[in-house]
Amino acid sequence: MTLLSIEGVSRKFGNVTALSDVSIDIQQGEFFALLGPSGCGKTTLLRILAGFETPDSGGVRLDGGDLLKLAPHKRPVNLMFQSYALFPHMTVAKNVAYGLERENLPRAEIKARVGEVLEKVGLEPMANRRPAQLSGGQQQRVALARAIVKRPRLLLLDEPLSALDKKVRAEMQLELKRLQHEVGITFVVVTHDQEEAMSLADRIAVMDQGRVEQVDAPVTLYDRPRTYFVADFIGANNLFTGAIRGGVFSAEGLGPLPSKATTADGPSALAIRPERVRLTEPTPGMVQGVVVDVSFYGGVSHIAVEVTGLGRKVLAATQGSARITPGTVVGVTWRPEDAVLIAN
């Protein structure tokens, strides 16, 4: 069931286009991510959903009703701020109770729900502390508790984990996912960190320069990128520009490459993941190159190959340590079905 539908939303700030005709449908109970580099418009979209910005054109419907008509404080949407925005003059319990007090609920119920949610995020012993007395991770959990205690239809999270160090981050990722299953609220998370988006979200909208490039499940985004930007942005990729003629992809300066053309003739790009690239004995007709660098990362090794006629190096990944040494002349190939063709 569609909970939120964003229909053709555009927003300009002066000459800068923050959002250009963005349309996304988000399902009930989904963990949805808006992913893109900074300045791609994802935060503007989030602020429109929360009511702090208004779009120049387009509409937003929540449960079928017009969300844009509601004032920010009347929306069944809660936002967890990137900076947490905890009230410094209130205790943790007061911060969490703030939203419930605005609903004029009975005191006993407020107290019970605040206790319940603080227990859920493991902060019960901190209830009477002020935000300044907490660590970054604890503050983040207070912000989360404050946002979910109102049981909103939609929970927005703005770069929720960006201020945390790596270890706390991994813990919080798991915790966020567990919590989302427990409370059953629809989550929309904004992030520039693709690993975060990939590990958390059911579906991801990749955004660039105010446009939605692709909306898909993480695995699909990784395996079948539909645009050059997505292929380049998500994970490491080897990209070749060229054209499809007669069902065969030819790269500029290299000639035909292994692929299965599914798109029509025309200018195109070919993407192949490093882990799909195979380095072999060079044979005639094959793309050839010289190994320039081998880096060992423990589980995998990355091998950079200098290919004549190509601007950037081709990257190959192998399991374990590589037995190849820099200076070796190799053939670069892959299975045709592993290559992804992207029409321009």
Add this chain to the structure above:
Amino acid sequence: MSRGRGSNLARLIFLGPGLIMLTLLAVVPMLLMLSTMFFQRGRFGGVVYEFTTANFSRLFQPLYLNVIQDSLVVAGLVTVLALLIGYPTAYAIAQLPPKWKTIALLAVMLPFWTNFLIRMYAWTILLSGPGLVNEALTGIGLIDKPLDLLYNRGTVVVGLLYGYLSLMILPIYSAVERLDPRLREASANLGASPVRTFFSVTLPLTLPSALIGAVLVFVPSFGNFVVPEILGGGKAIMVGNLIRDQFLKARDWPFGATIALVMIVVTVVLLLAQAVVSRRTRSA
């Protein structure tokens, strides 16, 4: 701890000159002056160093207590009015676009570049019988004959308010300006109406600065003697006039020092109260 000692030394080097100046040129002379309140005045002015507590018992005569009380009322009124006018003004300025912000702040500070005395005399011209205000009011037919706007307690309040309002506006402005706009957004996001947000978030977080403004307005208002003299026509006497008269006219330094002590005590009490309240709202 070597690090602690190092920073203490640095602190001493930076603070030292200022502290020495303050002690030698302000604290010591003040203590010397205040010490005269335990002595008697000489017949022709000056101080006779014979111990007495007469100055204190004189302070509690109804005549002087009334003046002190009047001054507290006037200064209190000025402070409350400054808060009521200054807070919305400061808040509004903080919401302006940057360019207008600068212009508005300049307008607030502009009067400071003119001599206080001249500004007060300007008010007498405005408010006098044939002055601008009365002319305008009779001109548009609101009143038949000029109003008595000058030389009463109300005029003193207006003059002091005008003189010190910017001392209220500036600290509040800087507090509102510094306030993270996301706190207000968070409040709205959690279901608080704009009014609720103001009273639950904006006001408590800017209160310490408003209290600083209140102290900055109250203290000079309480001790002022120029405004009661010029705009009050000498009819509304305040503590400041009393102290000045004791020193310059009656040549009674010991009693003048005793009244001055009242001012210092009031100021210190206010500053302490401000500090306590600020600490409570800010406590980390």
